[in-house]
Amino acid sequence: MIKNSNGNNFSVLKNITDCHTHILPSIDDGPSDADVSRQMIDSLLLQGAAAAILTPHFYPHETNINDFLFLRNESYKILTENLKTDLKLILGSEAFFCINFEHFDNIGSLCIEGTDLILFEIPFPDSMTAKILKQVEKFLSMHNYTPIIAHIDRYPFFNTKNIHILHEFIDMGCLLQMGTAPLKEKGTAKFAVNLVKEGLISFIGSDCHNIKYRTPDIADAYKVLTDKFGISETQKFIDNSNRILGVS
Numbered sequence: 279m280i281k282n283s284n285g286n287n288f289s290v291l292k293n294i295t296d297c298h299t300h301i302l303p304s305i306d307d308g309p310s311d312a313d314v315s316r317q318m319i320d321s322l323l324l325q326g327a328a329a330a331i332l333t334p335h336f337y338p339h340e341t342n343i344n345d346f347l348f349l350r351n352e353s354y355k356i357l358t359e360n361l362k363t364d365l366k367l368i369l370g371s372e373a374f375f376c377i378n379f380e381h382f383d384n385i386g387s388l389c390i391e392g393t394d395l396i397l398f399e400i401p402f403p404d405s406m407t408a409k410i411l412k413q414v415e416k417f418l419s420m421h422n423y424t425p426i427i428a429h430i431d432r433y434p435f436f437n438t439k440n441i442h443i444l445h446e447f448i449d450m451g452c453l454l455q456m457g458t459a460p461l462k463e464k465g466t467a468k469f470a471v472n473l474v475k476e477g478l479i480s481f482i483g484s485d486c487h488n489i490k491y492r493t494p495d496i497a498d499a500y501k502v503l504t505d506k507f508g509i510s511e512t513q514k515f516i517d518n519s520n521r522i523l524g525v526s
């Protein structure tokens with residue numbers, strides 16, 4: 279049973295996966311200690327989540343892949359030591375997609391555990407979008423990994439006039455992840471719901487960083503979807519996300 283932010287039960291959606299989280303402690307701008315991480319995990323469980331993809335930031339201009347993996351493993355050890363939880367925790371990353379990314383060694387280790395899916399945060403300036411599209415195309419010509427474009431709602435092109443950009447990413451072989459916020463906000467809800475309806479969105483993720491202002495808030499967003507599409511159709515969306523992720 280899912281509870282929304284007001285503590286009210288509202289649906290019986292099952293097996294929700296939060297596909298984008300900064301739950302791992304002391305590795306990026308997420309929680310600084312494991313106590314907060316555990317509160318985030320408890321919050322997701324309370325809202326009906328069954329799994330979370332752990333996607334700490336990987337910034338190639340700050341570190342290299344091997345050092346990142348070492349820190350991620352250390353953080354995971356700290357989090358899971360004596361942790362008893364029903365939330366399935368799956369390792370991944372949020373890799374900042376930069377020029378020459380396609381030439382890095384060991385890119386596959388950044389993928390979501392057990393998949394060929396790699397979550398890309400692309401540069402934010404609108405002026406770079408055309409260049410990034412070409413760069414992603416080049417990446418795809420060299421690798422068999424499937425990019426998931428993270429939090430597409432946070433880019434300037436997230437509007438009805440530029441929907442062709444979302445299609446361009448999909449047409450070249452990318453999948454799109456949307457945050458929970460645009461589903462809940464009046465100004466964006468209609469557009470966000472329509473993207474789900476049109477099948478452009480494969481994943482929804484909270485992009486949670488803490489328990490104060492970037493929270494693991496998923497229930498209210500799924501309530502918007504169940505209100506619009508009904509429980510059965512929303513469950514199909516969740517099941518399809520899990521199928522792609524290989525989450526059972």
Ligand SMILES: [Fe+2]
Nearest residue numbers: 298300372485
């Ligand atoms: Fe993120």
